[in-house]
Amino acid sequence: MHFRRLIGSQVYWQQAALVWAGVALLGASSCEPGRPTAQAAVPGTAQPANFPKMVYELAKNQPNAATFALGRQLFYDTRLSSSGTVSCGSCHQQSRAFTDGQALAVGVGHRLSTRNAPTLQNMRWRRGFMADGGVLGLELQALAPLTSAVEMNTPLATALAKLNADPDYRRQFAAIYGPREIDTPQFLRALAQFTAALTSANSRYDHYVRHEAGGTLTAPELRGRALFVVKCAGCHATDLFTDESFRNNGLDRAFPHDSGRAHITSHPTDAGRFKVPSLRNVARTAPYMHDGRFATLPQVLAHYAHGVQPSPTLDPLLRQPSGRLGIVLSAQQQVDLLTFLNTLTDSAFLANPQLAPPQPPGLATAFRAPK
């Protein structure tokens, strides 16, 4: 029984694949120097020097080109929604750092979600997911939008049935996990190979802190950065620009419609607390806040400067010793901060063709330039 389980398990196939891949690579290396390894073919697997340690380590779901490609196909497949019109990529568009530009996410039949679609980036460094932290793992996370009635509206069993009925998916899954029915762990882990690859670590700011070529910041940007460290980094900490905590940033005085973290913990002290979002690519992720209420970054800064509302769970960092609420920010300081925030845009990430929707097979041929 145990032996059969091992043979049937993904670990077995992964290990078998690794052994053969290793043998194949060693064999190939002598005749084709410089050929990329399977891992290098998957983007976003390296640990950036200026990031904290990865949470979702490579070994948890060893990246390889075939599984990444399968995950990418799943991510952009609209057939996984009940209407056949919505994919993960509908609300998570690469050019917007995998957000959708809408205040509230739009699902099947133009149904509105209760929250703003969050960015998908640097997922390997996340512990909890969703604005309330209710989902505890990257692999599990995909099930939330898939099954939500206002998002993709597909029961998991239906999604698995669709995959199992598709010869192309069956072939791809079988090549990776062995010839058996496509099940929940296979589906979630394949999809996670794509979302885990969404690493954004090559903004001008990153080049600056890593002392790399192209890493120069202007005087106003440096002023903005100095301000940021003092005024903002208490929550938007580390080079991930979030400390992953849940905080009430004073948007409202009460939270009857969305209590945030309290929805998960049932603790009244968590009412109105939401996950501190990363500010990477923040210039591309408008509108802002968990409900998309602010259309622009100047509006966000204005909120912190003079819009913070009191409530029992308001974050202590937004109460000045004087009793004043919010963060003391002059108009000029807000301009400098905006200048700095623009250095967090990672153009290479936003345009990486490996992260874009896959071309349907045959399309490359169809669009070949005429002779």
Added chain:
Amino acid sequence: MKNRIFSALAVALLTTAVLSGCKKDGDSSEPTVGTVAFEVENMVGAKDVALDGTAYATASGETFTVTTLKYYLSNIKFSKADGSTYAAPGEYHLVDAAKPSSTSFTVSNVPVGNYTGVSFVVGVDSTTTKGDPLALAGDLNPANNMYWVWATGHIFLKLEGTVTSTNPAKALTCHIGGYRAPYNAIVTASPSLGGATLPVQANHAPTIRLAANVLKIFDGPTPIALSTFPTAMAPSAASVQVANNYAAGMFTVKQVAAN
């Protein structure tokens, strides 16, 4: 180079073969483990539960129908008169009143001996429910519709139907789950074997026949009136009360068959 790799592989294979050979030698004595079979009969009071609209009455005279009854039994433990226990690892069984095959299952590798007690979690332990999705196969698969993605965890017990004694009739939606304080609904049932002994031997698979009485979901340490019971679809104080009720009295041992 290639030769060396294949040599290494060959050595690894040989080592594996030799090691497994050693293990077999060690196992050559009498088998020391046996199997215990479980059979669960889902009932409402003294009647088998029917999911066809049959109306049932609670102790206080409220009436209701059942369309869905599903729950997990896991973390099965056997205890002996001397107080020692055996906890069977990896046992997660989704009992679904609509699927006769789900109402019986076996627990293997139980050390032989005479057991005098049994206990099990009605639900799933928090480590497993929020753990690696690799575990989310078989009965634990979220595709079984016993899972809250938004809160990362299984629904431990699902009872759905209609309360017919209210006017108008109202939906009975009772989804119990949650493992975070203060609304931790992970509960253990320890139905008495009534003095019987469960003799686990290498060549015999004794059977424990359990009755699962739906009425006890609402009738227990905290009696709950169906007329005022709120729709339960998230961890809450009411769901913890329900869990404590079904832990206390829903499961009884009808028979221990030595076989």
